[in-house]
Amino acid sequence: MNNDLRPIIWDDDNKQLILIDQRKLPNSLEYYTCKNYHDVAFAIKNMVVRGAPAIGVSAAYGMALAELHNSSRDYIEKAYNELKNTRPTAVNLFWALDRCIEAYNNKSSIMEEAKRIHKEDIEVCKKIGQIGEKIIDDGDTILTHCNAGALATSAYGTALSVIRFAYYNNKKINVIADETRPRLQGAKLTAFELNYEGIPVKVIPDNTAGFLMKKGMVDKIVVGADRVLRDYTVFNKIGTYSLAVLAKYHNVPFYVTAPYSTFDFKNNIEDITIEERDEKEVIYIDGVRIIPEGVSAYNYAFDATPAELITGIITEKGIIHPNNR
Numbered sequence: 229m230n231n232d233l234r235p236i237i238w239d240d241d242n243k244q245l246i247l248i249d250q251r252k253l254p255n256s257l258e259y260y261t262c263k264n265y266h267d268v269a270f271a272i273k274n275m276v277v278r279g280a281p282a283i284g285v286s287a288a289y290g291m292a293l294a295e296l297h298n299s300s301r302d303y304i305e306k307a308y309n310e311l312k313n314t315r316p317t318a319v320n321l322f323w324a325l326d327r328c329i330e331a332y333n334n335k336s337s338i339m340e341e342a343k344r345i346h347k348e349d350i351e352v353c354k355k356i357g358q359i360g361e362k363i364i365d366d367g368d369t370i371l372t373h374c375n376a377g378a379l380a381t382s383a384y385g386t387a388l389s390v391i392r393f394a395y396y397n398n399k400k401i402n403v404i405a406d407e408t409r410p411r412l413q414g415a416k417l418t419a420f421e422l423n424y425e426g427i428p429v430k431v432i433p434d435n436t437a438g439f440l441m442k443k444g445m446v447d448k449i450v451v452g453a454d455r456v457l458r459d460y461t462v463f464n465k466i467g468t469y470s471l472a473v474l475a476k477y478h479n480v481p482f483y484v485t486a487p488y489s490t491f492d493f494k495n496n497i498e499d500i501t502i503e504e505r506d507e508k509e510v511i512y513i514d515g516v517r518i519i520p521e522g523v524s525a526y527n528y529a530f531d532a533t534p535a536e537l538i539t540g541i542i543t544e545k546g547i548i549h550p551n552n553r
């Protein structure tokens with residue numbers, strides 16, 4: 229069992245953050261070294277590291293690198309603001325940054341807080357898998373979207389933790405991974421992770437999910453989350469909402485996985501910014517232009533799924549059933 233994928237490594241000897249460069253996967257396993265908070269901000273903005281928990285943990289180490297360099301309030305606040313402005317939708321980024329600022333204000337070590345956040349994330353993701361695998365039956369085919377795996381967290385993943393623990397508990401499962409245009413996290417990252425660990429996985433174009441549900445080839449859907457509101461609206465990778473609508477129509481159980489660090493009890497749906505990324509991510513595939521010159525593209529990175537479409541939200545504290553209130 230190769231459960232050793234760790235996208236985030238704090239190198240205490242050299243006081244640097246080492247990240248798997250997820251832009252290079254699956255064809256090359258390369259690392260990106262962050263020596264200061266600017267490097268971390270670049271890595272988050274450019275998706276060297278991505279996934280809500282992984283973004284939060286990385287940002288915390290960005291704050292720790294800032295404190296190591298210059299612990300003045302002015303410098304710490306500059307780091308906070310640059311890291312805060314990297315990506316707007318995943319709430320873990322702001323949750324982690326706020327924990328670091330609180331530590332600083334309480335005259336505690338930001339480095340120690342970052343290490344605590346990192347350690348907690350590993351334990352929480354493991355717990356989500358141990359709790360969530362109970363909804364998986366022997367023989368299930370599980371559809372997932374984007375990458376909510378070890379590469380999106382400190383280890384194990386969230387949606388993929390559920391899948392991993394079902395597999396570890398000898399359930400005969402098959403996984404279907406939506407490729408997830410335009411950044412192809414499903415094709416490039418989820419397929420890499422599961423194949424690396426020997427868990428059966430097939431990739432489909434995103435437009436095939438409904439066809440397979442209609443054919444009865446999908447038993448459950450398990451996805452990740454970037455922000456869960458108090459009314460259990462779930463922000464996640466673009467295409468999640470479409471999957472949820474199809475799942476409702478075809479009576480396929482639709483589960484979201486989310487640590488409590490991904491819950492946002494303060495804001496309402498209209499307060500949330502859905503990230504729009506550079507249209508070039510749609511216009512080009514691996515550097516090859518696929519859309520004619522002069523034609524532009526929408527590139528929304530997330531969408532919102534209402535609670536009424538969700539069977540359960542799997543957390544480290546148990547499973548929330550939004551519609552059994």
Ligand SMILES: CSC[C@H]1O[C@H](OP(=O)(O)O)[C@H](O)[C@@H]1O
Nearest residue numbers: 278279280374376380452464465
């Ligand atoms: C476990 S959080 C994973 C979550 O993050 C992904 O977005 P991105 O790759 O753009 O950071 C996607 O929404 C996943 O569900």
